[in-house]
Amino acid sequence: MRRSQRIVLTLLAVASGAGIASFLWSYHAKQQGLEDGDVTGRLGVALALVALAWGFWSQFDGRREGEREQPLSASADLVARRMRQHWEAAEDLHRLNDDHxxxxxxxxxxxxxxxxxxxxxxxxxxxxxxxxxxxxxxxxxxxxxxxxxxxxxxxxxxxxxxxxxxxxxxxxxxxxxxxxxxxxxxxxxxxxxxxxxxxxxxxxxxxxxxxxxxxxxxxxxxxxxxxxxxxxxxxxxxxxxxxxxxxxxxxxxxxxxxxxxxxxxxxxxxxxxxxxxxxxxxxxxxxxxxxxxxxxxxxxxxxxxxxxxxxxxxxxxLPVPADQAAKYLRQKEGDWDELQQSLGTDSPVGAALSSPLTLFLCRTAYERAALAPGASPGELLDTARFRDELALRTHLFEAFLPAVYRESRAEQQPPWSAERADRALRHLARHRRATASVVGSGTDLSWWQLHHLGPRIRRRLAWAISLMVAIPWLLSGVKNPDVLPSALFASLVLFGFGHAVLRHPTAGRGPAAGLGWHWRWIPIPAGFGALMGAAMAHVHVEAGDLPEEPVSYVVFAALFACLGAVICGWRPRKADRDRPVTPLSLLRQDRRTFLACQLTWTLIITLTFSSILAPSVWSSLPRLDQTGIGYGELLLAVAQVFLLLAGFGMAVGFIAAYCQTACGHFALACLGHGLTGRTPLRLLVFLDDAHHRGVLRQVGGTYEFRHVELRRHLAAED
Missing domain, CATH: 3.40.50 (Rossmann fold)
Known part of the structure; x- marks a missing residue:
């Protein structure tokens, strides 16, 4: 056991002992009629708080000092291992499934x-x-x-x-x-x-x-x-x-x-x-x-x-030699004889087909299986239509998507037309360019980042929501001149706060992979939970719902300490995206984490409020005959309250799970992009289909445009 862990356990024992001793002394003092019972109880609580804070800081400081002792070369090895894992996850990053x-x-x-x-x-x-x-x-x-x-x-x-x-x-x-x-x-x-x-x-x-x-x-x-x-x-x-x-x-x-x-x-x-x-x-x-x-x-x-x-x-x-270019084109069935004579020359088609990207686009657009009616590779030799290399490259980019979406895949349901796929991919490319200030530039299409908004939309949304929040306060001040200064101040504060938050979003959370214990965040919440439980037990004792015995305080303190530890320590784990994963597997893990997180919070909220109300219900059972309420009516009322608490717990759990996972944001992104007709509602299925068609490539748990030039073309960048 590490020294910092021994310190933490010792101080936690001191804190628990101080709290229990203070409550026992307070109970004994009240039984004997002593006046210093409450003072001793307050001192015990203060001592417990100080001990818990000290233990938490000792744990944090001990962990920080332990990390300092690790040599810097070990961190370099860790970074190299991360890069190697990324390479293994993306070992087919640029593989085109070619024999040559x-x-x-x-x-x-x-x-x-x-x-x-x-x-x-x-x-x-x-x-x-x-x-x-x-x-x-x-x-x-x-x-x-x-x-x-x-x-x-x-x-x-x-x-x-x-x-x-x-x-x-x-x-x-x-x-x-x-x-x-x-x-x-x-x-x-x-x-x-x-x-x-x-x-x-x-x-x-x-x-x-x-x-x-x-x-x-x-x-x-x-x-x-x-x-x-x-x-x-x-x-x-x-x-x-x-x-x-x-x-x-x-x-x-x-x-x-x-x-x-x-x-x-x-x-x-x-x-x-x-x-x-x-x-x-x-x-x-x-x-x-x-x-x-x-x-x-x-x-x-x-x-x-x-x-x-x-x-x-x-x-x-260097440019691709003519013999290698010809061998590359002939891997796919097509009429390449006319083009082969122009490879390696100074003509527009010879200059354009000297790079790997244009060769890939040409072979994809003009292979016989994907060739449009009436088209042939020989049309690229038309110098009146394609006067320079830029015009020919633009044509190849334009012909790429219709070629790959000309044939419907057997497992694709429903089929996406070339026009719909082109509209969706262009929207995603523009959206990726617009959100570069938040998620960074690049060619990746990570599903957990698709909910971000571009600067222009975010600016308009910030103005609209901030005004909607601030104007009612301002109108209430106009109607009642006595509160006009405070209403004006509140409206300005709400407007400024909302505008600042909405205008400057963070990169957001990544996908989660299950729940796990975060031990460093447990001591303080558990300590405060124990004190809250003791205070709640004291309220019930004063109301006569619980007997004035130490066991009442101990049970409530232990129950609320466990609840505090679960609330702050049982949290989602970040998914390791460098492992051999797929976007769909990451989404499934995140959805399971969402459900587990919501269920956890639902149980916590329901159990907490039920434990608060249970002593009052239990103490009222002997008085049912006096009130005229039967056991059936009481049971029905308790069931209604329990269902109400469970519903409230589910709502709180949904909000907590939404904030701690990424699948909720992705669902909103699919809904927003889909209802406007820009992308299919089943966005991840569409991206997976684009990956199998060769438009996107998969790197671990994310998709990327096959080439930055393809993304620039779809986004209509200069």
């Missing part, structure tokens, strides 16, 4: 947006000389001054040939950057040793520009990934330094900053300045961006030069 999957090739950047390898080695040498340490002999010697390879080779290149650990990955839209980053993370996790740095993908697009600085935001992202990083680091890192901040400062977290091109131009330059300022800390990192957006951030606004990322090498993704 496309492999992304890359080479050193030749546009001058980064340092060459000799310059990178010089920067690393200055780092080592500044630290007065000899060069590391563990890394293999660098060979050559050029970088080239494909697929998972990038992890080995980053580890063995880039001594600074800083890398910039440049690629056009749809060129396969996301696939390459996932393979890089998987490779670095395989190379990682216990206690070493852990590479973590951090989506830069969700960074609020008006919020905290980059380091503080990355620490907050790590805490969302692993909540235990909120605890304090060992004292040698600072008195009140969180583990997430210490991991970043010590270089035990290597950020893989994805979505750099999604930031505005000014923010991209600010991020580069922040990274440059971290040169002194020799922090390794990986940055992923499109070439044009990265060039705008690197080049000075006045054209005086370029501000390159210090110590960073860069690779650019």
């Amino acid at each position: 999957a496309l492999s992304v090739a890359w080479r050193s950047d030749t546009s001058g947006l980064s340092l060459d390898l000799p310059a990178v080695r010089e920067v690393a040498a200055t780092w080592e000389s500044a630290a007065e340490q000899p060069p590391s002999a563990a890394a293999p010697p660098a060979v050559g001054d050029e970088l080239a390879g494909e697929g998972a080779d990038l992890a080995q290149i980053l580890r063995e040939r880039i001594p600074t650990g800083r890398l910039v990955i440049l690629g056009r839209a749809g060129s396969g950057k996301t696939v390459l980053v996932e393979r890089l993370l998987h490779g670095m996790l395989g190379w990682r040793s216990a206690g070493g740095p852990a590479h973590v993908r951090i989506p830069l697009g969700s960074w609020p520009l008006e919020g905290p600085d980059l380091d503080a935001w990355m620490a907050s992202y790590l805490i969302r990934l692993e909540p235990s990083l909120r605890s304090f680091a060992p004292r040698n890192h600072g008195r009140r330094v969180r583990r997430a901040d210490a991991l970043l400062d010590e270089g035990l977290i290597v950020p893989v900053l994805d979505g750099f091109d999604e930031l505005p131009l000014g923010a991209r330059r600010h991020v580069l300045r922040k990274i440059s300022a971290a040169l002194r800390a020799k922090r390794p990192l990986v940055l992923v961006s499109r070439p044009d957006e990265y060039r705008e951030a690197v080049e000075a606004p006045d054209g005086s030069g370029r501000h390159l990322l210090p110590g960073a090498a860069a690779v650019e993704l």
Whole structure:
């Protein structure tokens, strides 16, 4: 047993003993006619409260000190384990079920947006000389001054040939950057040793520009990934330094900053300045961006030069070779002969079909099983209709959804037409973009986040509800001038409070997976429950409903202590979304948790009020003959009161379960989106069907748009 646990148990025993002793002495004093009985009882209650508060604080402080003793490297191992679990849950993240999957090739950047390898080695040498340490002999010697390879080779290149650990990955839209980053993370996790740095993908697009600085935001992202990083680091890192901040400062977290091109131009330059300022800390990192957006951030606004990322090498993704593209297309039955002759050329179709995304869209839209009547792949060669690569890409995006929804799946009931599916997916994409300020940017469609509203709707709703609450108070003050100042003050307070709450919502709760004991929140509620039970017993004793004996106080104190412990300690557990789960299984777990939580609260409310009324009913039984009320009438009245209490308990339980789980919010989201005709009412069934059709992909317990470009197209983004 830990020292903090022994302290808690000791102080709880002291508190319980003090409370029982005070009530026994109070009872004895009243029997003997002593005047100090009530004073002694109050002192005993005060002593019990102090002991319980001390025990609670000792438990919290002991747990915090115990967490401090854990080395920082253990937290890095925990983060790496989380990333590995995520990879295992999403091992088919980018698998297209092909016999010949496309492999992304890359080479050193030749546009001058980064340092060459000799310059990178010089920067690393200055780092080592500044630290007065000899060069590391563990890394293999660098060979050559050029970088080239494909697929998972990038992890080995980053580890063995880039001594600074800083890398910039440049690629056009749809060129396969996301696939390459996932393979890089998987490779670095395989190379990682216990206690070493852990590479973590951090989506830069969700960074609020008006919020905290980059380091503080990355620490907050790590805490969302692993909540235990909120605890304090060992004292040698600072008195009140969180583990997430210490991991970043010590270089035990290597950020893989994805979505750099999604930031505005000014923010991209600010991020580069922040990274440059971290040169002194020799922090390794990986940055992923499109070439044009990265060039705008690197080049000075006045054209005086370029501000390159210090110590960073860069690779650019190469187009898919014509032979690989042809082999990829021919995996599906179709008339690909005409297109094959144009692959690898400078024509619009040759330029467009040089990226994995457009090849996937083309193969899906023009395979023979999904081909529309009168259409053929040869129509893509019409230069009058498709004058450039952008026009052809837009056409492929437009043809994608009708192709995948042309055939109804056998288990789909009812069938969704292509028009209805297109309307629903476009609405979900716009809704995802509008709620990015609350849930962060990205391509995911988590069902427990679909209830959030966009800023415009939320602003209108905040004004409407706040005015509806405040205006009645203001009107009551106008009708009665005597209370006008207080009514005006109340209306302003209600309006401001409601407006502030509705305008700035939180991210909300995630799915729950059953109920469990939260031991750290039990001592104080149990203590207050015991005191409340003793006070309730005293009320019944004074009313003559209970005998003036210690057992009455003990029974009520124990009963209410148990109720207090259950109310605050028996709470939903957060579901582990990194385990092999599906969105449907998470929803089912959350629904079961909702029912269990509602049943628990119903029993608690019913039992509490029944125990309060039971002594009065019991004491009235001997007087029934005097009142003329029969046992049948009393039993009927008790049953009615019990049903009323049970109904009240069910209402309270429903509210408590709604607030502590996510399925209630999702039900409202389905109802709201469905009644307006924007999405089907059976929204999760629709998302699962879209996943099987290839529009969405499943990553653990959430769905994602197959590609960020698909989400941008559906949301009509520029």
